[in-house]
Amino acid sequence: MAEKSAKKSVAKKLKSAKKAIAKKPIAKKAVAKKPMAKKAVAKKSSDSKAARSELKKLLVKAEKRAAKAGERASAEAKSLKKAASKKTSAVKKDAAALVKAVKKDAAATVKTAKKDAATVVAEAKKATPVRAPRTRVATPTTPSSALTVVALRARARAAGIVGYSRMRKDDLLASLNSK
Incomplete structure (x- = not known):
């Protein structure tokens, strides 16, 4: 936030300096009849030179601040990326541990279910009686009222x-x- 406000203030200063330079005409060759006019022209040109140098200084400062801000932002981004990768790797490790635990529990449950099924089948085989073979009822050779x-x-x-x-x-x- 402070960097943004600093950038804004620098930008405002640059803008005002540019306006000041635009308003003041630069006299390349001042022709003055009186010695006082020469001094005034020299003063005006020195003022514009000072404004230009101030403008350059402000530009340099603004560039340096922007570079520092960019470096800070990139360093902060790198640190955030590292922290995020650490957190995601920790989450992945926790998830992997949970998956292993669930698989292990499921395997144990399957084993016990198979054992239980085998014992139930064995008990069922022991418990079911063997059916006696059918014996054929002898049908009378002579027709009688016992037949249908x-x-x-x-x-x-x-x-x-x-x-x-x-x-x-x-x-x-x-x-x-x-x-």
Whole structure:
């Protein structure tokens, strides 16, 4: 802030000095009839020279201040960049540590889940009873009322009886026993 105000004051001084120089005419060859006029012309030219030298001095000062301000700003920018990179690297390290911890925890959870699943499967295999093989029920070779209508019709078809699909159970038994 102080640098900006210093720059503004220098700029104002430069501006006022330029206006002063523009208002005063520079006399290259002053022709004066009286000796007093020569002194006045010499005084005016020395004033303009002084104003010019002051202007040059102000310009030099302004350039030096600007250079110093630029150097300070670049040094400050460098320090800010370093601080920012340190902070980001610290954040990255913390994030990497958190990721490692989460991965480690996840791996441990997966291992325990696999072990638990294996034990559950082993217990399930032990607990399930083995099914007894089916035994075939012997069907009677002679048709009887213990057979269903579907079974009697199948036997009638195999025997070649005509019209078996419309017959009742009694009729099917009768026709199968007669053959």
